[in-house]
Amino acid sequence: MARELISKNATKSVYRDGDKAIKSFCQGFPKAEVLNEALISARIEEIGGINIPATLAVSVDVDGCWSITKDFINGKTLKQLMDENPDKLDEYMEQMVDLQLTIHSKTCPLLNKLKDKMIRQISDAEGLNSVNRYDLLTRLDGMPKHVKLCHGDFQPNNIIVTDDGTMYVLDWVHATQGNASADAARTYLLLCLEDQNKADKYMELFCEKTDTDRRYVQQWLPLVAAAQLTKHRPEEAELLHKWVDICDYQ
Numbered sequence: 001m002a003r004e005l006i007s008k009n010a011t012k013s014v015y016r017d018g019d020k021a022i023k024s025f026c027q028g029f030p031k032a033e034v035l036n037e038a039l040i041s042a043r044i045e046e047i048g049g050i051n052i053p054a055t056l057a058v059s060v061d062v063d064g065c066w067s068i069t070k071d072f073i074n075g076k077t078l079k080q081l082m083d084e085n086p087d088k089l090d091e092y093m094e095q096m097v098d099l100q101l102t103i104h105s106k107t108c109p110l111l112n113k114l115k116d117k118m119i120r121q122i123s124d125a126e127g128l129n130s131v132n133r134y135d136l137l138t139r140l141d142g143m144p145k146h147v148k149l150c151h152g153d154f155q156p157n158n159i160i161v162t163d164d165g166t167m168y169v170l171d172w173v174h175a176t177q178g179n180a181s182a183d184a185a186r187t188y189l190l191l192c193l194e195d196q197n198k199a200d201k202y203m204e205l206f207c208e209k210t211d212t213d214r215r216y217v218q219q220w221l222p223l224v225a226a227a228q229l230t231k232h233r234p235e236e237a238e239l240l241h242k243w244v245d246i247c248d249y250q
């Protein structure tokens with residue numbers, strides 16, 4: 001069977017090759033990041049109890065392009081399903097939150113700490129003045145330290161649902177151990193950048209199911225917004241700066 005392109009962005013493409021999915025990185029993509037992604041995925045596989053496509057190989061082709069080969073998961077992303085069946089949004093959102101809570105119920109002691117990653121990101125983020133940066137780092141320092149497994153990019157297009165309804169979680173490169181509310185704030189941010197209605201439903205369900213005060217998750221918003229600035233996406237800048245500035249008057 002010929003390779004079939006399933007997803008593409010500026011730095012990587014994902015192909016289907018029979019029962020395998022091949023994530024192929026562009027020339028010059030840092031080797032350390034590819035190996036890191038494969039290592040984190042392998043660590044998550046070892047935990048058990050979360051459906052993730054098994055990593056089968058890491059390779060490099062004649063042009064020097066690295067790739068990671070995994071099991072191909074036959075199904076649709078939760079994003080596709082949400083778009084195709086808007087009437088089922090509540091049901092899908094509930095399944096998505098339950099899946100995230102399963103992830104948060106696990107630990108993975110060899111992963112980096114979310115807080116350390118956020119310190120690095122906030123220190124590197126462009127467009128913050130020194131007072132802003134100091135306030136954000138002080139706030140981060142005061143947040144409770146936890147060691148729950150956090151996916152770090154938990155959103156509908158990183159979940160594949162098979163025909164029998166089993167959910168697989170992809171794209172673990174940002175996984176860390178840390179505070180579940182920070183992970184929830186990040187999911188809320190990612191959903192807001194796309195659809196405020198979905199984001200609000202998500203926040204409500206997450207807080208209800210975890211018996212968490214919404215304000216506690218909201219305290220993380222300026223921090224996750226500042227961290228997201230390191231992605232340099234001009235279309236996100238306005239919203240992210242607005243959230244970062246909330247830090248000034250809270």
Ligand SMILES: Nc1ncnc2c1ncn2[C@@H]1O[C@H](COP(=O)(O)OP(=O)(O)O)[C@@H](O)[C@H]1O
Nearest residue numbers: 006007014021053070071072073077157170171
């Ligand atoms: N193992 C897989 N099986 C089936 N589809 C996959 C698999 N891995 C990735 N995909 C598809 O490719 C898309 C991008 O893959 P992902 O690992 O999330 O990379 P990216 O870093 O580009 O977001 C996913 O949203 C999904 O549609």
Ligand SMILES: [Mg+2]
Nearest residue numbers: 157158170171
């Ligand atoms: Mg993805």
